[in-house]
Amino acid sequence: MSTLLELSGVSVSFDGFKAINNLSFQIGEPELRAIIGPNGAGKTTFMDIVTGKTKPDEGRIVFGEKNISLIGMSESKIAREGVGRKFQKPTVFEQQTVRENLAMALKNPRGPFEVLFYRKTKLGADRIEALAEQIGLSDELTRVAGELSHGQKQWLEIGMLLAQEPRLLLVDEPAAGMTPAEREKTTSMLVEAAKTRAVVVVEHDMEFVRRLNCKVTVLHEGAVLAEGSLDHVTQNPEVIEVYLGR
Amino acid sequence: MQRSFLAQNPSVMWFLAALGLFTVVVTLLAEGTGSSVISTSFVKTLGKVLCLCLIAIAMDVVWGYCGILSLGHFAFFGIGGYSVGMWLMYARTEAIVETSMASSVIPPTPGEVQDAIAAQIFGVVGASEFPAIWMFSHSLVLQLLMVVLVPGVLALVFGWLAFRSRVTGVYLSILTQAMTLALSLYLLQNDSGLRGNNGLSGLQNIPGFDHLPQSTVSIVFFWASAVALGAGYLLFARVLSGKMGSVIRAVRDDEVRVRFLGYHVESYKLFVFTLTAIVAGIAGALYYPQAGIINPTEVAPIASIYLAVWVAIGGRGRLYGSVIGAAFVSLLASWFTGGGAPNINLGFYTIQWTEWWLVLLGASFVAVTLFFPGGIGSLFDRLKGEAK
Numbered sequence: 001m002s003t004l005l006e007l008s009g010v011s012v013s014f015d016g017f018k019a020i021n022n023l024s025f026q027i028g029e030p031e032l033r034a035i036i037g038p039n040g041a042g043k044t045t046f047m048d049i050v051t052g053k054t055k056p057d058e059g060r061i062v063f064g065e066k067n068i069s070l071i072g073m074s075e076s077k078i079a080r081e082g083v084g085r086k087f088q089k090p091t092v093f094e095q096q097t098v099r100e101n102l103a104m105a106l107k108n109p110r111g112p113f114e115v116l117f118y119r120k121t122k123l124g125a126d127r128i129e130a131l132a133e134q135i136g137l138s139d140e141l142t143r144v145a146g147e148l149s150h151g152q153k154q155w156l157e158i159g160m161l162l163a164q165e166p167r168l169l170l171v172d173e174p175a176a177g178m179t180p181a182e183r184e185k186t187t188s189m190l191v192e193a194a195k196t197r198a199v200v201v202v203e204h205d206m207e208f209v210r211r212l213n214c215k216v217t218v219l220h221e222g223a224v225l226a227e228g229s230l231d232h233v234t235q236n237p238e239v240i241e242v243y244l245g246r
Numbered sequence: 247m248q249r250s251f252l253a254q255n256p257s258v259m260w261f262l263a264a265l266g267l268f269t270v271v272v273t274l275l276a277e278g279t280g281s282s283v284i285s286t287s288f289v290k291t292l293g294k295v296l297c298l299c300l301i302a303i304a305m306d307v308v309w310g311y312c313g314i315l316s317l318g319h320f321a322f323f324g325i326g327g328y329s330v331g332m333w334l335m336y337a338r339t340e341a342i343v344e345t346s347m348a349s350s351v352i353p354p355t356p357g358e359v360q361d362a363i364a365a366q367i368f369g370v371v372g373a374s375e376f377p378a379i380w381m382f383s384h385s386l387v388l389q390l391l392m393v394v395l396v397p398g399v400l401a402l403v404f405g406w407l408a409f410r411s412r413v414t415g416v417y418l419s420i421l422t423q424a425m426t427l428a429l430s431l432y433l434l435q436n437d438s439g440l441r442g443n444n445g446l447s448g449l450q451n452i453p454g455f456d457h458l459p460q461s462t463v464s465i466v467f468f469w470a471s472a473v474a475l476g477a478g479y480l481l482f483a484r485v486l487s488g489k490m491g492s493v494i495r496a497v498r499d500d501e502v503r504v505r506f507l508g509y510h511v512e513s514y515k516l517f518v519f520t521l522t523a524i525v526a527g528i529a530g531a532l533y534y535p536q537a538g539i540i541n542p543t544e545v546a547p548i549a550s551i552y553l554a555v556w557v558a559i560g561g562r563g564r565l566y567g568s569v570i571g572a573a574f575v576s577l578l579a580s581w582f583t584g585g586g587a588p589n590i591n592l593g594f595y596t597i598q599w600t601e602w603w604l605v606l607l608g609a610s611f612v613a614v615t616l617f618f619p620g621g622i623g624s625l626f627d628r629l630k631g632e633a634k
Contacts, residue, residue: 051506079508091503093496100492110508112517116490164508 002065004029004198005050005168010059011222012049019045020056021222029167032194034209034230035202037219038242043202044088046219047170051085052078064167080110084166088173090153094146098137098156101145102128105160127163135159135189151182158189169199175208187211206230251484258483261566262476269472276468278461289464290450290536291580295573296471297533298556300478302572303565304522304529305553307482310562311491312518313498315415317550318422321429322397322523324545326530328433329396331446331540332380333389337453339366340384370444377439393531394524401523402516409512409519414501423547433542445541449534464536471532475569478525482565485521494518555611560621567623574622579603 005027012020020042027033037043048054050061052075061070063081070078079085092101106124109115132138135155140148145156154174161169171190175183190212193199203209209216209230216233218225220242226233233239252259272292275283284292301323308314343362347354354362365374382388408421436442452463486494493514496504501511534540553572560571581587582603590597599606614621 074510075505076508076510079506085506087503091500093492093499093503095499096492096495103489104492104496105507110510112490112513115493115509116485118489120488160507 002029003027004031004064006060006062007050008060010049010056010061012045012054012056018222020049023059023219023223025217025224025227027168027198027200029198030194030196031198032191032212032214033198033200034212034214034216035200035219036204036206036209036216037225040221041219042222043219044172045222047085047172047202050078050168050170051075051083076110079164079166082165082167084161084164084169086157086161086169086171086174088176090150090157092145092148092153092156092160095144097142097144098132098148099128099141101156101160102131102141102163105163107163107165131159131163134162134192136185151178151185154178154182154186155189158186158193162193167197169193169197171199171201173203173205174201175203175205183208183211251487255483255487257566258480261479261569265472265476265479269469272468273465276461276465278459278465286461286464289461289468291577293464293468293471293536294533295576296468296475297529297536298576299569299572300471300475300529300532301526301553302556302560302568303475303478303482304525305557306560306562306565306568307486307494308518308522309554309557310564310568311486311498312494312515313501314515314519315419315554316422316519316522317419317547317554318426319522319526320549320553321426321545322401322526323530323533323549324429324433324540325397325400326393326527327534327540327544328440328446329389329392329527330531331449331534332383332392332440333386334449334451334453334535335367335446336363336380336383337386338448338451339363341453341456342366368441371436371442373437377437379439390531393527397523397527398520401520405516405519406512409515423550426545426550427547430542430545430547433545443541443543445539445544446534447539449540450536450538452535467532467536471536474528474532478528479565479569481525486565555607558611558621559614561623562619562621564621564623564626566626567621570622575607579607582606 003026007026008024010020010023011018023042023046035043035046045054049056050070052070052073056071062068063070063083068081070081070083073081093104096104103124106127108118108124128141129138132141135158137148137152137156137159140152145153148156158171158174161171174186174190178186187208190199190201194214201209201212215228216230217227218233218236218239220238225242226236226239272284272289273279275281276289277284277286278289301319305316305319308316308319340359340363343359343366347359347362360376361374364376368374368376376383382392404422404425408418413421432438433440433445434443440446450460450463452458455463485491493504493509497511497514505511556571556575557568558571559575560569561567582599585600587599587603589599618624620627
């Protein structure tokens, strides 16, 4: 396992409030990692920083074996470098079909003129079929995404992320609002995806984190409080005090 | 490839067929072809309506499909009109001056001819020399190039500045209003070089074709407008089909998400904004020779707002909807404001439609937005739904 993403000494503050305070940690490839922490611990800000939505005040973020710095890159450039992000709310394009949603996400040149003169290929169609199979939406390809159930939308979004073929996948609370059966399916999708890439799951739900059965990073006040297996971190007295003992 | 594209988009084929039929019927009934059912002035009105339909589909692409509520596209329309108007005025004045000078004993030097043309054109604003922006006005080709280049470059620069700073929504609309207002105020100045509030006139006279009656000229422009509308419709339908259309609509619905998919949203907006501006310029270049006159009020902010109203009433996000909206509302407007509608006498008050028409238009805009968001175009969807 080699290091894919490395944050060192990253800080960001909003109006004097330090959302991220000297945060340093690494994620390998392939790896499945869960990030937990109470509200305001900086989980979402961490994702915003990595994906280029928020610029950090200081610190370094390097990605890949060439150690390219993600700071100052546009969101779209970072996405093309291989960072995918799933938002908490399922955000799929509701007025378009499942197939169109997936086709847009497929790893292909992203420039306007390349897209304008893009021709559908057999390879692309096969890839879409395979992805739909993987996320269990094979029969829904021609349906408008807005008609899907909440769980199906979440999976479609995961499918779109997989279509991007990212090296690092950031997933924000994938299990929120799901039925137990849907959760199980989601878990297996993420575990499967993490076999070939880095997947970082931000989650509130301890039960879901336990199922993921992976290394856990606990954030608190914008910094790493503890790291290790779930059992290890849940026995850490500091973690119990700030998060679990409430 | 073209055939398969049409086969995949039957609505495009239907539209082109309807447009073709309409064009042929109007031509056969027109004064220019001898039957005189439709007067020359009404042929011109219909030709102008086709140009308005063309800018309306451009507006629909930028607003209905890409989600950028531009309230400044009439600026590009006006620039197209001014660009072609400059050549029309120059060439016609040149012909007149040369004829009148030909009878003089000493043949005039080219410089004298130039001065006489300038005095003719700019006398009305108290100037007698060609301003720098008229330097290409002697060349039809160069001015036609301006029709495309000036709106294109203006849209590119404006869009680049606005989109790069992530100006969206109502703020962007206000900026586009400011752009068209600035243009109209600039043109109003006498020393802008475009004859201030007089604008450019006599544009219906096509230099070199003076022997043709207006009834024939009107049909030529009517056809040109119909061809331009058909070509514009095809162009936009092609752009909006497939993956490009997918991304454009996705930008409208959730641009943040599109960014995280790796698409550079600003480039897409810039592409759409610029392409539609160019089409608007072409529409204007065809409109004003039929109108005969262009002046700064044409690019006043209200014009672009009307454009948005047409598209909203016709149905956003449907190309044919915007065509219906522009044709329906602009024809209705000329009927009401031209005194076609009978005034209603309520005893205590007389509703004069020339004034009350705007109230009616405003009310119907509000009604469509609130109760009928699909506009007139959505009626076709219902028909389609019932046919299934």
